[in-house]
Amino acid sequence: MPATAPSAPPLDSAPTSPSPAPxxxxxxxxxxxxxxxxxxxxxxxxxxxxxxxxxxSDLGFTPAGLSWVVNAYLIAFGSLLLLAGRLGDLIxxxxxxxxxxxxxxxxxxxxxxxxxxxxxxxxRFLQGVGSAMASAVGLGILITLFTDPRERARAIAVxxxxxxxxxxxxxxxxxxxTDALDWHWIFFINLPIGLAALVIALRxxxxxxxxxxxxxxxxxxxxxxxxxxxxxxxxxVKVEEYGWTSAPTLGLGALALALLAAFVARQATxxxxxxxxxxxxxxxxxxxxxxxxxxxxxxxxxxxxxALYLQNVLGYSAAETGLAMLPAAAIIGxxxxxxxxxxxxxxxxxxxxxxxxxLLIGTLGLLTRLPAEADYVTDxxxxxxxxxxxxxxxxxxxxxxxxxxxxxxxxxxxxFFNTTQQIGMALGVAVLSxxxxxxxxxLRADGxxxxxxxxxxxxLAFGVGTGLLVTAFAVAxxxxxxxxxxx
Numbered sequence: 046m047p048a049t050a051p052s053a054p055p056l057d058s059a060p061t062s063p064s065p066a067p068x069x070x071x072x073x074x075x076x077x078x079x080x081x082x083x084x085x086x087x088x089x090x091x092x093x094x095x096x097x098x099x100x101x102s103d104l105g106f107t108p109a110g111l112s113w114v115v116n117a118y119l120i121a122f123g124s125l126l127l128l129a130g131r132l133g134d135l136i137x138x139x140x141x142x143x144x145x146x147x148x149x150x151x152x153x154x155x156x157x158x159x160x161x162x163x164x165x166x167x168x169r170f171l172q173g174v175g176s177a178m179a180s181a182v183g184l185g186i187l188i189t190l191f192t193d194p195r196e197r198a199r200a201i202a203v204x205x206x207x208x209x210x211x212x213x214x215x216x217x218x219x220x221x222x223t224d225a226l227d228w229h230w231i232f233f234i235n236l237p238i239g240l241a242a243l244v245i246a247l248r249x250x251x252x253x254x255x256x257x258x259x260x261x262x263x264x265x266x267x268x269x270x271x272x273x274x275x276x277x278x279x280x281x282v283k284v285e286e287y288g289w290t291s292a293p294t295l296g297l298g299a300l301a302l303a304l305l306a307a308f309v310a311r312q313a314t315x316x317x318x319x320x321x322x323x324x325x326x327x328x329x330x331x332x333x334x335x336x337x338x339x340x341x342x343x344x345x346x347x348x349x350x351x352a353l354y355l356q357n358v359l360g361y362s363a364a365e366t367g368l369a370m371l372p373a374a375a376i377i378g379x380x381x382x383x384x385x386x387x388x389x390x391x392x393x394x395x396x397x398x399x400x401x402x403x404l405l406i407g408t409l410g411l412l413t414r415l416p417a418e419a420d421y422v423t424d425x426x427x428x429x430x431x432x433x434x435x436x437x438x439x440x441x442x443x444x445x446x447x448x449x450x451x452x453x454x455x456x457x458x459x460x461f462f463n464t465t466q467q468i469g470m471a472l473g474v475a476v477l478s479x480x481x482x483x484x485x486x487x488l489r490a491d492g493x494x495x496x497x498x499x500x501x502x503x504x505l506a507f508g509v510g511t512g513l514l515v516t517a518f519a520v521a522x523x524x525x526x527x528x529x530x531x532x
Contacts, residue, residue: 047350053423062437072190074249076200080185081147082242084207085235086176089118089153090269103228106162116282117166121173123467126181128267128458131319135180137142138456139250142186143243145178150239157232169233180463185455186250188447196387199445205439206381221364245407266311266319273304274464284475285482324458332524333446334462338469340402346510347373347432348411350481354503358417369421373432380436394441395525401438402518404431409514412507417496445525450496475507482495 070131072405093100093114099110133141152171159165186203191197222230258465287293312318325331355369357359388397446462447455485502493501 046383047506071249071251072200073197073281074245075251076187076203077143078242078245078249079186080207081238082142082179082246083183083204085238085242086149086180089149089176089232089235091174092222092231096222096231098127099228100165104159106516108129110162110166113283114169117170117280118173118176119380119467119471120275120278121170122176123173123278123464123471124271125174126318126467127175127274127457127460128271129178129181129454130185130463131396133456133460135300136148137247137253138182138186138189139183139252140458142179142250143246143504145175145180145182146239146243146246147175148178148460150243151175152240153232153235155244156237157229163492177463181460182448182456183459184462185457185459186445188459189455189471191253195322195386195390198440199348200475201443201447202440204384205385205443206378206436221367231511235532238515243269261318263311263315263319266308266315269304269311270319273301273389276304278467278471281471281475285479289477291481317429320457320461320528324461327448328524329445329448330458330461332520333442333448334465335524336398336402336517336521337442337446337462337465338472339513339520340405340412340442341466341469342473342476343409343510343517344405344435345470346412346477346506349460349474350477351412351428351507354500358499358503359419369425370429371424372429375433376430377436379432381440382436384441385436388437388445389441394444395521397437398445398521398525399518401434401436401441402514402521404434406511406514406518407431408434409507409511413511415504415507417494417500473510477510480509481506 097114100106124307127146129141147170150387152168152175156165156168156172161167184201184204187200188197190358191200206384222228222234276297279299280294308320309322312320312322329354352370355366361369385397408428411428411431415424443462447458481502484500484505485498488498488501489495
């Protein structure tokens with residue numbers, strides 16, 4: 046097997062308490078429960094989108110208020126990932142995963158039973174808290190459980206599949222549940238899954254005491270990073286309402302950057318930093334996280350804007366939209382679960398990542414040529430099949446992003462990797478949706494039909510997304526060019 050996967054030394058050399066080696070069956074069960082928990086969380090992020098009209102009609106949301114069904118979740122989720130990941134290292138990653146799954150499941154019950162906008166928004170915020178707690182440490186648990194490179198590659202492939210295909214599956218499931226039952230069931234479906242995940246997690250996840258709060262209980266740092274991320278993500282999600290050059294956007298954005306800069310300065314001098322900055326010294330870790338921000342921002346165009354194109358331009362129903370996206374989920378699953386681990390072992394994560402990004406560049410490039418009256422088989426199905434690039438890129442990127450993490454920093458590295466994913470998603474929503482809406486308005490003002498104007502707006506967003514992917518390819522090519530030696 047070529048020595049292409051990074052084998053960096055642990056970032057923290059502090060000793061950890063020995064524990065019995067888990068059996069193969071235990072590791073597989075642990076992988077199953079973590080993947081199930083992550084899939085539930087990823088599904089929740091996309092399953093809501095197709096039910097938004099029904100939620101608005103039933104609960105009486107205003108158009109501005111309806112956006113907070115998504116925003117409340119994103120702000121809580123994205124802002125707490127880094128803190129939750131480090132706390133998992135300190136108090137035990139199993140405890141954090143179990144507690145997060147319990148919070149998410151309880152919040153799903155509250156969301157499904159909501160009878161007013163305020164209750165649903167509060168429940169969505171609580172769902173975001175639980176999602177951050179569980180997902181921040183899930184990847185960290187896996188890399189400490191699977192130490193053999195081949196087994197770890199397969200485990201990461203399964204984990205990556207939940208993120209890559211989960212959004213498409215969520216759109217299918219959300220459409221079916223909303224049409225067949227009602228929107229309440231998009232939340233109630235989490236109850237049996239969450240309870241089963243809790244029972245299995247308590248039995249099979251390895252117990253870990255953690256380093257203790259004294260090893261990183263930097264309360265000032267925690268306050269700075271959490272408030273900075275909350276304010277930053279809030280600023281981004283409100284860009285469409287306020288505009289990029291408005292006083293609220295510039296003022297809040299500057300304050301968020303100042304808080305995050307203060308956090309970095311604090312971590313450089315604190316005796317027990319919440320986030321030891323040594324994690325960024327690995328070129329694989331820092332480079333992979335930068336690539337992820339660019340790639341996830343671009344792929345918002347595929348996951349969300351294609352669904353909007355199908356519904357708003359071609360007139361598909363919610364269920365039809367989900368089914369139309371299903372081939373993408375199938376090909377992503379086939380590639381990520383079937384061949385990605387073998388390709389990574391043979392050619393190295395960097396080469397596989399570059400090949401995956403190249404396919405995705407072709408995917409968004411084709412989308413810039415979609416007509417206003419597209420035929421699914423000839424115009425859209427080839428695009429869905431090129432989504433195989435997701436299945437190649439994400440497992441390789443995940444391996445590189447976690448390559449410098451030792452046992453004591455696995456939760457932090459996992460939380461950081463998930464945080465950059467959420468930052469990329471928030472930027473993609475803000476930038477691409479704003480560009481698409483602005484272009485659509487201009488085309489409508491010029492006399493184009495609604496379908497032509499919407500298509501033109503989506504074309505611009507797809508084009509910008511293609512540019513982001515080209516930049517991601519360049520970063521991966523130059524920054525990750527020596528993955529075997531950057532520790």
